[in-house]
Amino acid sequence: MSVGRMAGKVAxxxxxxxxxxxxxxxxxxxxxxRVFAGDxxxxxxxxxxxxxxxxxxxETVRLDVTSEDDWAEVVGRISAAAGALHVLxxxxxxxxxxxxxxTTNDVWRRQMSVNLDGVFFGTRAAMPLLARAGGAAVVNVSSVAGLDGLPGLSAYCATKGGVRLFTKAVALECAQARNGVRVNSVHPGAIETPIWVKMQNDGRLDPGSNSAEALMDATRQAAAEATPLGFAGLPEDIAEGVLYLCSDAARFVTGAELVIDGGVHAG
Ligand SMILES: NC(=O)c1ccc[n+]([C@@H]2O[C@H](COP(=O)([O-])OP(=O)(O)OC[C@H]3O[C@@H](n4cnc5c(N)ncnc54)[C@H](O)[C@@H]3O)[C@@H](O)[C@H]2O)c1
Structure with missing residues (x-):
């Protein structure tokens, strides 16, 4: 039997x-x-x-976060299969x-649609189930680009800044409603993931190509140089912060922004 920090929770x-x-x-x-992994x-x-x-x-579920129908279906499926949802x-x-x-309208709208509409649709769709859980947490993954402006990323910054304040407003609504749902944002700095290759390629990945590998190497080095701690983070560095915010250890934390960036935002 599991005795971990999330034992008995559905995410x-x-x-x-x-x-x-x-x-x-x-x-x-x-x-x-019990984790439902959507993508x-x-x-x-x-x-x-x-x-x-x-x-x-x-358990894996097909979930396009820009689709309200997908959200309704996935939340319904979790409700039927697990009877509760404690973490989104x-x-x-x-x-x-x-x-x-x-920045074409298409480039603007695609980022708005996934990064901001997706967070709104998901939080709204899951809230009734979360509010019935007797204690639940929403963690929205924003970015340091939601705290500081970055040249060449105006649309992305707009989405991530929107996620930051959406998070705080919903956190206060939930607190007022006394529904037991805490809502926080996480702000990663440079983390080694395929997003660094996709961002130079219209948001798409060309897996396994030499140019993608070279781009990843160059980006890793540039990110390390731009990070006060001297190295880019790993996905697990962010997951640890997300776990904390989802766990009962963070029962007094809501509307907060957790920056995990190797010191970038400090100066
Ligand atoms: N890697 C970084 O340096 C970094 C820094 C700050 C913030 N972030 C944020 O962290 C989050 C995760 O990014 P990552 O770095 O792991 O990038 P990633 O590209 O590796 O992962 C993004 C995932 O989102 C999925 N996705 C895209 N559109 C979707 C849709 N419509 N519906 C469902 N899934 C969809 C992709 O298939 C992919 O699996 C993002 O919100 C990103 O903005 C990343």
Whole structure:
């Protein structure tokens, strides 16, 4: 029987086919949660499930966070299968590098749709189930780009700044309602994931290509140089912070922003 920090809890993690979402899903499961891992990338999700330890519960669900229908279906499925939802990690995200004058409406809307609509649709769809759990947590994965402006990322910064204040407003609504739901945001700095390759390629990945590998290497080095601690973070560094915010250890924490960035935002 599991005796981890999330024993008896049911969690839903979006964007769990790789990167930070995968690390969150695996860590929550290792701590005893029954985890529903959602993404549009079913192959990546299968990879996440394959990495779960024997006995850890990771179930995969197709969930396009921009689709209200998908949210209704997935929340209904969790309600029927597990009877409760204690944790929602809104992690799915898209980053596209573009100067303002190169930011087409399509580039703007795609990032708004995944990063901001997705967080709104998910939080709203899951809230009734979360509020019945007798204690629940929402963690929204924002970014240091939701705290500081970054050149070449105006649309992305707009989405992540929106997530930051959406989080605080919903946290206060939940507190006023005394529904036991805490709502917090996490702000990663440079974390080694495929997002760094995708952001230079219209948000898409070209897996296994030499140029993708070279780009990842160059980005890792640039990120390390720009980070006061001298290295880029790993997805697990963010998952540890997400786990804390989801756990009962954070019972007095709501509307907060947890920065995990190797010191970038400190100066
Ligand atoms: N890696 C970093 O340096 C960094 C820094 C700050 C913030 N973040 C944020 O962390 C989160 C995770 O990013 P990551 O670095 O792991 O990137 P990633 O590209 O590895 O993972 C993003 C995941 O989101 C999924 N996704 C994209 N659109 C989706 C949709 N419509 N519905 C469902 N899933 C969808 C992708 O398939 C992918 O699995 C994002 O919100 C990102 O903005 C990352």
């Amino acid at each position: 839903l993690v979006t964007g769990a086919a790789g990167g930070i979402g995968r690390a969150c899903a695996l860590l929550l499961a290792r701590e005893g949660a 549009v990338d079913m192959e990546g999700l299968a990879g996440t499930a394959a990495l779960a330890r024997d006995g850890d519960a990771v 990690v809104n992690n799915a995200g898209l980053c596209i590098s573009a100067q303002l004058l190169e």
